[in-house]
Amino acid sequence: MSDDLKILEDVANSEYKWGFVSNFESDNAPKGLNEDIVRFISAKKNEPEWLLEYRLKAFRHWQTMTEPAWPNVDYPKVDFQDIIYYSAPKSKVQLDSLDDLDPEIKATFDKLGISLEEQKRLANVAVDAVIDSVSVKTTFREALLEKGIIFSSFSEAVHEHPELIKKYLGSVVPYTDNFYAALNAAVFSDGSFCYIPKGVRCPMELSTYFRINSAGTGQFERTLIIAEEGAYVSYLEGCTAPMRDENQLHAAVVEIVSHAEAQVKYSTVQNWYPGDKNGKGGIFNFVTKRGICLGYKSKISWTQVETGSAITWKYPSVILKGDNSVGEFYSVAVTNNMQQADTGTKMIHIGKNTSSTIISKGISGGRSHNSYRGLVKINKSADNARNFSQCDSLLLGDQCGAHTFPYLEVSNKSAKVEHEATTSKVGEDQIFYCNQRGISTEDAVGLIVNGYCKEVFNKLPMEFAVEAQKLLAISLEGSVG
Amino acid sequence: MSTLQETKITILNSAVFENWVNASPRVDVFATITKDAAQAFLLQGIPTTKHEEWKYTNVTRLAQTAFQVSKSNATLTTSGVTNEKVTADAILIVIENGIINKAASNIDALPQGIQIGSIHDLKDNTAIQKHFLQHADYKSEPFVALNTATFLDAVCILADANVEFNTPIHLMIVNTSNEANVYIPVRVFVAAEKNASIHVVETFSSKGNNTTAFVNAVSEVVVADNAKVNYVKLQGESENTTHINYHRVAMARDSYQHLTTLSLGGGLIRNNLNIRLGDINGTAYLNGLTLARNTQLVDHHTVVDHAMPHCYSNELYKNLIDDKAQGVFNGKIFVRKDAQKTNAFQSNKNLLLSNDATMNAKPQLEIFADDVKCSHGATTGQLDDEALFYLRARGIGEEAARALLNHAFAADVLEGIAHEGIKKNMLDFVNHKLN
Numbered sequence: 001m002s003d004d005l006k007i008l009e010d011v012a013n014s015e016y017k018w019g020f021v022s023n024f025e026s027d028n029a030p031k032g033l034n035e036d037i038v039r040f041i042s043a044k045k046n047e048p049e050w051l052l053e054y055r056l057k058a059f060r061h062w063q064t065m066t067e068p069a070w071p072n073v074d075y076p077k078v079d080f081q082d083i084i085y086y087s088a089p090k091s092k093v094q095l096d097s098l099d100d101l102d103p104e105i106k107a108t109f110d111k112l113g114i115s116l117e118e119q120k121r122l123a124n125v126a127v128d129a130v131i132d133s134v135s136v137k138t139t140f141r142e143a144l145l146e147k148g149i150i151f152s153s154f155s156e157a158v159h160e161h162p163e164l165i166k167k168y169l170g171s172v173v174p175y176t177d178n179f180y181a182a183l184n185a186a187v188f189s190d191g192s193f194c195y196i197p198k199g200v201r202c203p204m205e206l207s208t209y210f211r212i213n214s215a216g217t218g219q220f221e222r223t224l225i226i227a228e229e230g231a232y233v234s235y236l237e238g239c240t241a242p243m244r245d246e247n248q249l250h251a252a253v254v255e256i257v258s259h260a261e262a263q264v265k266y267s268t269v270q271n272w273y274p275g276d277k278n279g280k281g282g283i284f285n286f287v288t289k290r291g292i293c294l295g296y297k298s299k300i301s302w303t304q305v306e307t308g309s310a311i312t313w314k315y316p317s318v319i320l321k322g323d324n325s326v327g328e329f330y331s332v333a334v335t336n337n338m339q340q341a342d343t344g345t346k347m348i349h350i351g352k353n354t355s356s357t358i359i360s361k362g363i364s365g366g367r368s369h370n371s372y373r374g375l376v377k378i379n380k381s382a383d384n385a386r387n388f389s390q391c392d393s394l395l396l397g398d399q400c401g402a403h404t405f406p407y408l409e410v411s412n413k414s415a416k417v418e419h420e421a422t423t424s425k426v427g428e429d430q431i432f433y434c435n436q437r438g439i440s441t442e443d444a445v446g447l448i449v450n451g452y453c454k455e456v457f458n459k460l461p462m463e464f465a466v467e468a469q470k471l472l473a474i475s476l477e478g479s480v481g
Numbered sequence: 482m483s484t485l486q487e488t489k490i491t492i493l494n495s496a497v498f499e500n501w502v503n504a505s506p507r508v509d510v511f512a513t514i515t516k517d518a519a520q521a522f523l524l525q526g527i528p529t530t531k532h533e534e535w536k537y538t539n540v541t542r543l544a545q546t547a548f549q550v551s552k553s554n555a556t557l558t559t560s561g562v563t564n565e566k567v568t569a570d571a572i573l574i575v576i577e578n579g580i581i582n583k584a585a586s587n588i589d590a591l592p593q594g595i596q597i598g599s600i601h602d603l604k605d606n607t608a609i610q611k612h613f614l615q616h617a618d619y620k621s622e623p624f625v626a627l628n629t630a631t632f633l634d635a636v637c638i639l640a641d642a643n644v645e646f647n648t649p650i651h652l653m654i655v656n657t658s659n660e661a662n663v664y665i666p667v668r669v670f671v672a673a674e675k676n677a678s679i680h681v682v683e684t685f686s687s688k689g690n691n692t693t694a695f696v697n698a699v700s701e702v703v704v705a706d707n708a709k710v711n712y713v714k715l716q717g718e719s720e721n722t723t724h725i726n727y728h729r730v731a732m733a734r735d736s737y738q739h740l741t742t743l744s745l746g747g748g749l750i751r752n753n754l755n756i757r758l759g760d761i762n763g764t765a766y767l768n769g770l771t772l773a774r775n776t777q778l779v780d781h782h783t784v785v786d787h788a789m790p791h792c793y794s795n796e797l798y799k800n801l802i803d804d805k806a807q808g809v810f811n812g813k814i815f816v817r818k819d820a821q822k823t824n825a826f827q828s829n830k831n832l833l834l835s836n837d838a839t840m841n842a843k844p845q846l847e848i849f850a851d852d853v854k855c856s857h858g859a860t861t862g863q864l865d866d867e868a869l870f871y872l873r874a875r876g877i878g879e880e881a882a883r884a885l886l887n888h889a890f891a892a893d894v895l896e897g898i899a900h901e902g903i904k905k906n907m908l909d910f911v912n913h914k915l916n
Contacts, residue, residue, distance in 0.1 A: 070533070378861075380836065380837075393846075393848070395848065395850075395851035395853075396851065397851055398818065398821070398850055398851045398852070399818075400849075400851070401847070401848060401849045402846070402848045403845070403846060403847045403848065404844075404845060404846040404847075404857070405843065405845050406842075406843065406844060406845075406859070407841070407842075407843050408840075408841065408842040408843070408859055408861060409839070409840075409841045409842075410831070410833065410839065410840045410841070410842075410861040411838075411839045411840075412833070412836060413833035413834065413835060413836050413838060413863050414836075414863060415833075415861065415862065416860075416861070416862040416863075417859075417860060417861040417862065418858075418859070418860045418862075419842075419844065419857075419858065419859040419860070420856065420857070420858040420859075421844070421846060421856060421857050421858075422854075422855065422856040423846055423848045423853060423854075423855040423856070424853070424854055424855075425851045425852055425853075
């Protein structure tokens with residue numbers, strides 16, 4: 001037991017490795033939120049009238065809403081008037097090559113270990129790097145354009161493809177959806193837009209790195225991915241943020257539209273600053289992510305590895321509207337110290353022969369709380385719908401908590417819904433087995449936990465799988481014995 | 482989060498409620514609690530579906546109906562109820578419209594160490610003084626508050642230390658009133674002292690022509706060190722009955738409790754089972770079976786609270802939902818911080834027999850200790866095609882094959898009933914309902 005405690009202490013003391021602040025100038029909006037700020041953001045981005053109208057409608061709706069408080073997390077109330085809603089790096093020049101990039105920004109990426117050149121050369125990944133709120137650089141864009149794929153920042157897409165934005169913005173997550181979605185719709189700064197035309201298979205993994213940089217800046221990303229009939233895209237989102245003492249709010253919205261026989265695979269590795277071991281600071285990650293399978297055999301797959309943030313509160317969901325459509329959710333959520341996570345998914349079955357799979361692995365250590373909350377809803381129309389859910393929790397200490405709140409709502413007799421959940425700790429016999437074979441306790445725990453998460457890691461694209469394993473290793477460093 | 486205002490509605494006719502409270506023949510010793518509970522109820526009101534615990538079960542119409550305590554006189558006689566006893570030798574207590582009908586009961590010649598009677602007669606008993614009204618939480622359960630404020634009578638069953646009593650104690654709870662909108666509060670208290678062992682059966686039925694009835698039952702069961710309580714609840718009221726049931730078990734060291742709930746009738750049934758494993762090495766079994774038809778709604782909410790280490794709990798809930806009926810299962814397992822070496826299991830299996838049937842399941846785990854083994858599983862579906870094919874290949878008609886499989890599905894739950902006589906009687910009820 002004393003070993004456990006010592007090791008837990010070590011974990012608690014291990015530093016957040018990606019904490020640093022880069023000193024490039026920001027062009028900030030004044031603190032606070034009112035109609036003028038919404039207009040300011042819209043004007044700053046030189047947006048057309050209809051988008052401003054959309055923002056204002058969302059803002060007015062947001063004012064009528066009250067902050068939700070149902071999740072199984074505790075946090076100090078967010079003062080929405082104490083947030084800077086817009087901040088952009090000053091020099092916003094379209095760059096021809098990576099050499100023209102602000103060295104400061106480049107160094108930031110280097111520190112993160114995601115240098116653009118390297119990515120470009122080795123990983124064949126096009127990176128839309130978002131520092132704070134404005135896209136600084138989009139790579140591989142032309143290569144993609146040849147195939148008719150549009151991959152750009154959201155604000156560019158607003159100017160270049162207004163018809164697509166008009167058609168799809170808010171079609172999956174309307175601004176009336178929830179408190180944070182309304183807030184995002186009113187003040188969203190930038191994000192990514194991705195459009196795969198009919199029958200096109202995107203030749204590379206699309207990727208963005210989000211970073212929250214200026215102190216006190218809320219990050220309100222908006223991502224919209226559209227896959228036309230028969231298209232395929234794999235989209236990667238990864239996050240790290242510098243160390244800060246005040247809480248930072250991140251309320252992003254991700255919308256995915258998958259048409260008939262299209263497939264969208266969305267992977268996330270989230271490693272935002274979780275706060276120090278006493279729970280001071282850290283990011284609030286309140287995100288609305290939802291996809292809709294519109295046509296026959298469309299498919300949306302969410303994979304997430306959540307290791308950061310003081311509070312993670314999100315439910316990547318799939319609406320299975322088309323017949324034979326498929327929804328998947330694979331998640332690893334690690335909480336340590338004072339972190340709290342309330343995450344899971346929603347699978348709404350509407351079409352016939354729809355199927356969904358949910359695999360969720362929660363790992364809690366320190367004094368953290370990790371909750372799985374998921375909804376599987378089989379509508380009356382969803383004949384032969386099929387769902388399988390598995391939610392496992394692993395506890396690494398006696399101060400933490402693991403919670404499971406699945407909701408299974410079935411209104412069709414031909415549906416088959418299965419849910420199972422287990423909670424346990426790393427078995428002493430397993431560790432003993434490893435020890436016997438000369439593997440240290442620490443390595444053994446890493447091995448066992450990695451094996452425990454393997455089902456999910458296998459679903460990640462190669463580049464992410466490596467990063468995810470590293471993250472897990474950091475989170476578990478010197479962990480339980 | 483919805484505000485408090487949204488999650489409750491205050492009883493529309495609070496004058497009616499005042500009347501109930503004032504009409505209850507109070508037992509003076511408990512007057513403080515009943516008054517406090519009345520306040521607690523007025524504060525909580527009737528929950529709406531915005532209340533997370535009442536998300537799938539809408540009871541707001543209870544607030545819109547002016548229910549009244551039954552004014553009917555007792556009509557049942559010994560001969561009238563004998564053949565409804567769970568076993569021929571069972572000790573029978575008839576609770577008619579919320580009040581014990583002593584004439585129809587046979588509790589005069591009880592064996593040594595067993596006491597059964599009304600709270601009015603047993604109020605000086607030490608176990609009752611200590612535990613009665615102490616366990617069912619009226620501060621956070623509105624219907625417990627309502628019951629605590631308004632019960633007219635309470636059945637008390639006391640088993641002294643070291644008494645092993647294998648004859649079933651049958652609480653026959655009957656609504657015989659012919660009045661409209663009748664409200665029937667039922668209160669039961671069971672205490673098994675150290676090393677005692679008893680079998681208790683509650684059956685709920687309606688015999689009157691009442692248009693709508695609201696049965697609000699609360700049972701408190703106290704299981705002392707190494708004591709054993711086997712409990713069966715059979716709910717088979719008419720379809721115009723709303724039945725809210727709260728069952729609380731407080732378990733001591735090395736104790737054992739086995740509870741089977743059979744929800745076969747009623748219009749709307751809500752069961753709240755709350756088992757607290759308050760000391761080490763307790764064992765709790767919770768089984769439940771629902772056979773719902775027409776527009777019935779049957780809701781099982783269970784809470785198993787592992788407060789201490791080395792306890793074991795096992796839940797098995799099966800629901801067969803037909804026609805336009807709705808089933809709800811919400812099972813919570815709490816493992817408190819110090820409850821190491823806990824083993825807690827929960828299984829919920831549901832069959833939908835019609836396309837208009839709905840099943841909402843929410844199996845929950847909340848775990849704060851690391852050295853535990855906890856799991857839950859929930860499935861909803863229809864009969865296995867292969868099993869059906871197997872039977873049909875052997876010359877059994879489709880109808881009969883389905884009946885056979887439904888029966889096998891349901892009978893599983895009854896297997897755990899320890900007393901053979903009770904088990905047989907319950908199987909008869911289930912068979913009757915299934916056929």
